[in-house]
Amino acid sequence: MLKREVKAILFDMDGTLANSLMAWYFTYNDSLKEFGFKKISNGEFVKRFGNPIEKDIKDKFIGKTVIEVKSAFNRNFSKRLKLVKLMPGAELTLKELRKRNIKLALITGSTRKITSGILKKFNLKKYFGCILGMEDVKRRKPAPDMVLKACRLLKVKPQNAIIVGDTMNDITAGKRAKCVTVGYKIKGDYIIEKLKDILRIN
Numbered sequence: 001m002l003k004r005e006v007k008a009i010l011f012d013m014d015g016t017l018a019n020s021l022m023a024w025y026f027t028y029n030d031s032l033k034e035f036g037f038k039k040i041s042n043g044e045f046v047k048r049f050g051n052p053i054e055k056d057i058k059d060k061f062i063g064k065t066v067i068e069v070k071s072a073f074n075r076n077f078s079k080r081l082k083l084v085k086l087m088p089g090a091e092l093t094l095k096e097l098r099k100r101n102i103k104l105a106l107i108t109g110s111t112r113k114i115t116s117g118i119l120k121k122f123n124l125k126k127y128f129g130c131i132l133g134m135e136d137v138k139r140r141k142p143a144p145d146m147v148l149k150a151c152r153l154l155k156v157k158p159q160n161a162i163i164v165g166d167t168m169n170d171i172t173a174g175k176r177a178k179c180v181t182v183g184y185k186i187k188g189d190y191i192i193e194k195l196k197d198i199l200r201i202n
Helices: 021-034 042-048 053-059 066-083 090-099 112-122 145-154 168-176 195-201
Strands: 008-011 103-107 130-132 161-165 180-184 190-192
Touching (some): 008 145, 021 042, 021 066, 090 103, 090 195, 103 145, 130 145, 145 161, 161 168, 180 195, 190 195
Parallel strands (some): 008 161, 103 130, 161 180
């Protein structure tokens, strides 16, 4: 049990609420091919999954701009949306948290267009008081900017918020913002193996 009052929970999307790994794997390689770059293996992609777009540009999309890569991701992800699956227990967890009057935010490194497509597919937008994508901050996770902006929009102090994510970028962003961090199958202040386990922490 937490020693502080929880007023808000901030969720990552890809790998946390939505299993979009394969959709992103094909999107990433489709985009590399589009620009004439060499494709990468699934194993290499898994290691990169969750990185901010600037790191992808530095390492793989060399010489391209954020706008160019973002546009390619948007185009190619729309063809792969059917591969995205909802994580087990995701909607049940969101629904129960709303019943408890916990404010919810979605904070993702994905673009607004991709985020909107996933939320529409699973009818999840209604659960969130705040939705932030990569265009909404200058510095993306692991910087704390997105976490802090979500807290401001929800009108809660970071100390009264939990961030739930599946990468160290999520956890680092949460720690830098002074939130409680919950790792989905990774190390944070707390670790959960199933999304519904968050209901026991609060």
